[in-house]
Amino acid sequence: MKFEHLVEVNDLADPAATALSREELWFGLLCRAEDARPFLPGLEACEIMERGEGMLLRELRFGSAVIRDRVTFSELEWIRFESEATPEHPGGWLTIRIEEPQPGALFLRFEYRTGLQEDGGGEDGRYADFVRSAYHQSDLDTLKVIRMIAESGRLQ
Numbered sequence: 001m002k003f004e005h006l007v008e009v010n011d012l013a014d015p016a017a018t019a020l021s022r023e024e025l026w027f028g029l030l031c032r033a034e035d036a037r038p039f040l041p042g043l044e045a046c047e048i049m050e051r052g053e054g055m056l057l058r059e060l061r062f063g064s065a066v067i068r069d070r071v072t073f074s075e076l077e078w079i080r081f082e083s084e085a086t087p088e089h090p091g092g093w094l095t096i097r098i099e100e101p102q103p104g105a106l107f108l109r110f111e112y113r114t115g116l117q118e119d120g121g122g123e124d125g126r127y128a129d130f131v132r133s134a135y136h137q138s139d140l141d142t143l144k145v146i147r148m149i150a151e152s153g154r155l156q
Contacts, residue, residue, distance in 0.1 A: 001092075001116040003132045006099070007139055009106035020150055025098055025106060026076045028146025033071045033079060036060065038145050040138070065089065090115030096142075110139045 010019040032039045036046045042062050050057040056071040069083040078097040085091030092114030099107040118128045
């Protein structure tokens, strides 16, 4: 399955809205890499198994399901989560890119590629639609968590 969408970070048309800087946004994405529990409901543990230049190897525990993934990134630009396929999980990857078409107008582009088979109709198609909807909601929640991190003053 392939799925991609944009989430607006800063609404420049709303002067009352609190804007995030690229650095605050990036810090939040790194927090998701280091400890994904606040970002992924049901995640019980996130253990860093290995750390290298521009990458992490992690083990994520959702109850009895264990997912291993590799996180790679280019500072202030993008971060990618690549999960291994298991009997419980089809594997795939998520890339989150920071886009700034004009100064201060920040967006997050979420790009998913999974091992989930996508069919234009039938039960597989309905399941893929459900997964896309869940991913979209999770991505909106990711931005909410990043805003909470930024507002907590952790960057000051």
